[in-house]
Amino acid sequence: MMQKRTIEIGVGVFVAAGIAALVMLAMKVSNLAAFTNQQGYEVTARFDNIGGLKERSAVTVAGVRIGRVKSIVFDDKDYEAVVTMNIESQHDRLPADTSASILTAGLLGEQYVALEPGGDEAFLKPGGDIKLTQSAIILEKMVGQFLFDKAAGGDGKKEEGAAP
Amino acid sequence: MMGWLQRLGSTSLSVFERLGRGNLFLLRILAALPSLVLRPGLVIAQLYSVGVLSMTLIVISGLNVGMVLGLQGYNTLVDFGSEESLGQLVALSLVRELGPVVAALLFAGRAGSALTAEIGLMKATEQLSGMEMMAVDPLKRVVAPRFIAGIISMPLLAAMFSAVGVLGGFFVGVGLLGVDSGAFWSQMQSKVDLYDDILNGVIKSIVFGCVAAWIAVFEGYDAVPNTEGVSRATTRTVVHTAFAVLGLDFILTALMFGDE
Incomplete structure (x- = not known):
């Protein structure tokens, strides 16, 4: 009888741990918390x-x-x-x-x-x-745009430098 | 040439025969399931040997896999300066893939092989025939409780694997490598979806649980009733479960996450 009790306690611990793990995944890992205040x-x-x-x-x-x-x-x-x-x-x-x-x-x-x-x-x-x-x-x-501006600006400077 | 063709033919025939026997066996198990409602004690005893005794292995493996993911992920992510995404990486890999698959593979090795060996030895020592003689249906008394215990334990074990793995990743990432704890959790929560990721992971693990338990009890029930036959059946359980789980995983992943 004692042995049956330990087995049942063991199974209880197992199922509780499994459900706790699922709850932790749902609450802590996923975005469930973000669903709660949907009204707006x-x-x-x-x-x-x-x-x-x-x-x-x-x-x-x-x-x-x-x-x-x-x-x-x-x-x-x-x-x-x-x-x-x-x-x-x-x-x-x-x-x-x-x-x-x-x-x-x-x-x-x-x-x-x-x-x-x-x-x-x-x-x-x-x-x-x-x-x-x-x-x-x-x-x-x-x-x-940046490359285009740079190219245009660079050419302008060169011409200025070459003009005098 | 004829001999070769004959061998090919006989091999294919025996493969199909086994598949057919396996399917008929599954139908008979399903038909035997309702009778378990009257005797929940049988299922609880099997939950103990299938689930509770696998828990240590699953928790330790999950912790290690999570810690390794944390280390490896950090090394890759730090190159891009985005080590805050570590939580997301660890959680998604565990919840979507590694949790269900690795837990199912470990489950096949730890619990599936034991189920096969147990039922196979019962058959070899003619305990199953003995039950039939006493008008006890071995399917209801022996096979169905083990099958349903496998299906119940597998999602719970996979969830534990993922949860402990995330904690392992947290210890390594935040404790050892100095990722910010708030960023770790918030990145994870913003990217892991309850339905798309967690529920699909649970569905995967239920499917794997059905397949692993089915293969394990069928191989045991179908084993050649002698020492060598039982040892071969045990090996086949592990090998076939691994194939089935990995193959199904690809199909399920393609169905669940393929169209993103």
């Missing part, structure tokens, strides 16, 4: 180019995450990307002339939407539209 309000913004922005990317103000990108759709009338963002409901005091830009975390990091509050007295309403947007910076374009 939505605002949209239109960008010429969203770069590598994805659904569930962060939306930040002053570097603090206040929401996530909910959906990204392409508007084939204006050839723009319409980004719908879900902002947590406690942050409902964003000015109506808030501007949005797509930035990159670090040199190779992922892209996120940074909101810059303006000075308007009125607040952004749920379902509102952010008018002022700045597209993602595409690294290749920037490098291309």
